[in-house]
Amino acid sequence: MISVKALYHSYTKDESYAVKNVSFDIQKGEIFGFLGPSGAGKSTTQKILIGLISLQKGQVAIDGMDIKKTNRALFDKIGVSFERANVYKKLTGVENLKFFSEMFGVPTENPLKLLKMVGLEDAANKKAGDYSKGMLQRLVFARSMISNPKIWFLDEPTSGLDPNTTSIIKGIIKERQEQGTTIFLTTHNMHIAEVLCDRVAFITNGEISAIDSPRNLKLKYGEKLASIEYIENAILKKAYLSLTDEGHKKKLNDIISSCKVETMHTQEATLEEIFIKITGKELK
Amino acid sequence: MKRLFGLLKKDFLVAYRGYFFLIMLVVALILVVVTNWLIPEKANLDVKVLYAVEGERTERMNSLLGFLQGAEGSQRLDSKSAVIELMQGDKNTIGVIIREAAEKPVIEIVLQGYENQQSRNALALSLSAAIDAQNIDYSNIENVTLQAVEQPEIPLNKSFVPLMILNEPVMLGFIFLATLIFMEKEENTIRAYLVSPVRIWEYLLSKIIIMAALALISTILITVFTVGIHVNWIMLLAIVTAGSVFGAASAMFIAVFFDNLSKAMIWIISISLIFTIPMAAYFIPSFSPWFITILPTYDLMFAIREAIYPAGNPQIFYQSFITLTIINAALYIMSIALYQRSLLRD
Numbered sequence: 238m239i240s241v242k243a244l245y246h247s248y249t250k251d252e253s254y255a256v257k258n259v260s261f262d263i264q265k266g267e268i269f270g271f272l273g274p275s276g277a278g279k280s281t282t283q284k285i286l287i288g289l290i291s292l293q294k295g296q297v298a299i300d301g302m303d304i305k306k307t308n309r310a311l312f313d314k315i316g317v318s319f320e321r322a323n324v325y326k327k328l329t330g331v332e333n334l335k336f337f338s339e340m341f342g343v344p345t346e347n348p349l350k351l352l353k354m355v356g357l358e359d360a361a362n363k364k365a366g367d368y369s370k371g372m373l374q375r376l377v378f379a380r381s382m383i384s385n386p387k388i389w390f391l392d393e394p395t396s397g398l399d400p401n402t403t404s405i406i407k408g409i410i411k412e413r414q415e416q417g418t419t420i421f422l423t424t425h426n427m428h429i430a431e432v433l434c435d436r437v438a439f440i441t442n443g444e445i446s447a448i449d450s451p452r453n454l455k456l457k458y459g460e461k462l463a464s465i466e467y468i469e470n471a472i473l474k475k476a477y478l479s480l481t482d483e484g485h486k487k488k489l490n491d492i493i494s495s496c497k498v499e500t501m502h503t504q505e506a507t508l509e510e511i512f513i514k515i516t517g518k519e520l521k
Numbered sequence: 522m523k524r525l526f527g528l529l530k531k532d533f534l535v536a537y538r539g540y541f542f543l544i545m546l547v548v549a550l551i552l553v554v555v556t557n558w559l560i561p562e563k564a565n566l567d568v569k570v571l572y573a574v575e576g577e578r579t580e581r582m583n584s585l586l587g588f589l590q591g592a593e594g595s596q597r598l599d600s601k602s603a604v605i606e607l608m609q610g611d612k613n614t615i616g617v618i619i620r621e622a623a624e625k626p627v628i629e630i631v632l633q634g635y636e637n638q639q640s641r642n643a644l645a646l647s648l649s650a651a652i653d654a655q656n657i658d659y660s661n662i663e664n665v666t667l668q669a670v671e672q673p674e675i676p677l678n679k680s681f682v683p684l685m686i687l688n689e690p691v692m693l694g695f696i697f698l699a700t701l702i703f704m705e706k707e708e709n710t711i712r713a714y715l716v717s718p719v720r721i722w723e724y725l726l727s728k729i730i731i732m733a734a735l736a737l738i739s740t741i742l743i744t745v746f747t748v749g750i751h752v753n754w755i756m757l758l759a760i761v762t763a764g765s766v767f768g769a770a771s772a773m774f775i776a777v778f779f780d781n782l783s784k785a786m787i788w789i790i791s792i793s794l795i796f797t798i799p800m801a802a803y804f805i806p807s808f809s810p811w812f813i814t815i816l817p818t819y820d821l822m823f824a825i826r827e828a829i830y831p832a833g834n835p836q837i838f839y840q841s842f843i844t845l846t847i848i849n850a851a852l853y854i855m856s857i858a859l860y861q862r863s864l865l866r867d
Contacts, residue, residue, distance in 0.1 A: 287716050288715065288716065289712065289715055289716070309718045309719075309720060310718060312716055312717050312718045313718055315716065316716075317713075317716040319709075319712065319713070321709060323708060323709035323710050323712055323713050324708070324710065324713075325531070325535060325708065325710055326708060327534070327535050327538040327539060328531070328534060328535070328538075332531075332534065336527055336530070336531045337713065337717065339523055339524065339526070339527030339530075340524050340527060340528075340714070340717040340718060340719050341717060341718060342523075342718055380713070384717075390716075
C-alpha cells in the first residue's frame with residue numbers, strides 16, 4: 238500500500254538532510270510504527286507521504302500510485318490524524334466533522350457515530366473552542382476516520398489522553414486494521430507501538446536503523462533477564478542477571494542455593510531498551 | 522460543487538459566529554443614522570474672504586472692492602495684521618490685501634498654506650476678472666457645458682453615501698477576509714484541507730463569495746435607508762461586487778506572506794488607508810494627482826456615485842468594472858499559486 242524508496246529531504250536544499258536514504262514498504266492491513274525521538278525525521282517523512290511537503294528525491298507510491306503523478310483524488314483514500322489539534326474552534330464537534338465529510342468524494346461515516354466511538358457524543362454540539370486538549374485530540378482522531386480511509390496516518394494518536402481513552406483509541410485502531418485499513422503510526426510511545434504495530438522502524442538523525450516486528454527485534458537484540466531479590470548476610474539485595482550469559486547463570490544458581498530468595502521474575506527487554514541499544518539514543 | 526457549498530456553509534458559520542455579520546449590520550446602521558440625522562442637508566463650504574486696503578482707496582480699486590464686498594461671508598478689516606490675526610482663528614478663510622503702487626492696484630493674497638494649486642489659480646483668476654470686469658463685453662461670451670444633464674441637487678448628507686459604500690462593504694471586506702484567513706492559519710486548519718481533496722481555488726473562492734455577499738447586504742441596507750430605491754441597482758450591485766472582490770482578493774494576497782494577524786497588521790492598516798486616499802478627491806473632482814487616480818478605488822468611488830446619482834457618465838462604471846475584473850482575476854490567480862507554494866513549503 239505504501240512504498241518508499243531512497244527518500245531524501247533537505248529543508249536547506251543542500252547536503253544537510255532531515256531524511257536520508259529512507260526506504261520501507263507497508264503491506265495492506267499492516268500497522269507500521271515509525272518510531273524515533275523528536276527531530277529524528279519521522280514527521281518530515283510523514284509530511285512527504287501525505288503531500289504536505291513536496292518530494293525532493295526518492296520514490297513514494299501510495300496505493301500503487303506515484304505521489305508525484307497523482308491528483309487530489311488520492312486524498313479520498315487517506316485519513317490523517319494530526320498530533321496538534323487543528324479544528325475550527327467556532328464550530329461544534331459535529332459541525333467540524335460534517336464540514337469535512339462534505340469535502341470528500343467518497344461515502345463518509347456518520348459524524349455522530351464517530352463522536353460516540355471516541356466518547357464525545359455528549360459534547361457533539363459544544364463549540365470545539367470549549368473542548369479540553371484531550372477532547373480536541375479525540376475530535377481530530379475522529380475526523381481522520383470520516384472518509385473511511387484505506388490508508389490511515391496517525392501522528393501520536395494517544396498523546397495527552399488518559400489511560401481509559403487511550404485503551405478505547407487502541408481498540409479502534411485494531412478494529413480498523415481488522416477491516417483492512419493500512420496504518421502508518423508515528424509515535425515515540427514505545428508501549429503503544431509494541432501493543433499495536435506489526436512492524437516498526439527505528440529512525441534517528443533522518444536514517445532508519447532497524448525495521449522488523451517488535452517480537453523479532455526483541456529476539457534479535459533483547460536478552461532474557463531474571464530479576465531477583467534476596468537476603469545475604471541479613472541485607473536485602475537486588476540483581477538483574479542474564480539467562481543466556483554463563484557467568485550470570487552460575488551466579489543465579491549460587492544465590493538460589495546459598496541465600497534466601499524473596500522474589501524472582503523473568504523479564505524481556507522492552508522495545509524502548511532495544512531502541513536505545515540499537516540507536517544509542519533515548520526516546521524523548 | 523458539493524465541496525464549494527460545504528466551504529461556503531462553513532465560512533458563513535465562522536463569519537457569523539465571529540460577529541462579521543453583526544459588525545457589518547451595526548456599522549451600516551450607524552452610517553444610515555449619520556447620513557439621515559447627523560450630517561446636515563446643506564452646509565456652506567465656501568471659503569470666506571477677509572480683505573483690507575492699505576494706503577489710500579483709489580478709483581482703480583472700486584471694481585475689485587465691489588467684487589469682494591459682494592462675495593458671501595466676506596469681511597473688510599482695517600489692516601493686514603488684523604486679517605492675519607482673524608485667519609489664524611478661522612482656517613476656512615483667505616486674506617486679500619489691496620494697495621496701490623505705480624498707479625496700479627496691487628493684490629497680495631494671504632493663504633492658509635494647504636490650498637492646492639487649482640484653488641490658488643481659481644482665486645487669482647477671479648480677482649483678475651474682477652479688476653477687468655468693466656472692460657468685458659458680456660454679449661461676446663458664450664457658455665458651453667459639455668455633457669449637460671438635468672440633475673436634481675443632491676443634499677449634502679446624501680452625497681456622502683457613495684463614500685460610505687466604498688468604506689463599509691468594500692473596505693471592511695478587506696479587513697474581514699484577512700481576519701478569516703489568519704484565524705485559519707492560527708488554528709492550523711489549513712493543513713486539514715491539504716490532506717483532503719479540497720483544491721486551493723475552492724478554499725479561496727468560498728471566502729471571496731462570503732465577503733461579496735456581506736458587501737451586497739450592507740450596500741442594499743445603506744442605499745435603501747438613505748437614498749431610497751431609485752438607483753441603478755444593476756450598476757450598483759455589479760460595481761460593489763467587483764469592489765468587494767477587489768478588497769477580499771487584496772487581503773488574500775497580503776495574508777499569504779504572513780503567519781499571523783499581528784505580523785500583518787501594519788500592512789493591512791497601511792494598505793486600507795492607501796485605498797481610501799481617493800476619498801480626498803470626492804468633493805473636489807478637479808483634485809486628481811496621478812498617485813490618486815492610479816488607485817483602483819478612485820474610479821470605483823466615482824462609479825458607485827454614478828450608480829446612485831447618474832450624471833451621464835456611465836463610462837466611469839465600465840472603466841472601473843473592467844479594470845477591477847482584470848485586477849481581481851490577476852490577484853486570484855497569483856494567490857492560488859502563492860498559497861500552493863507557501864503551504865507546500867520545502
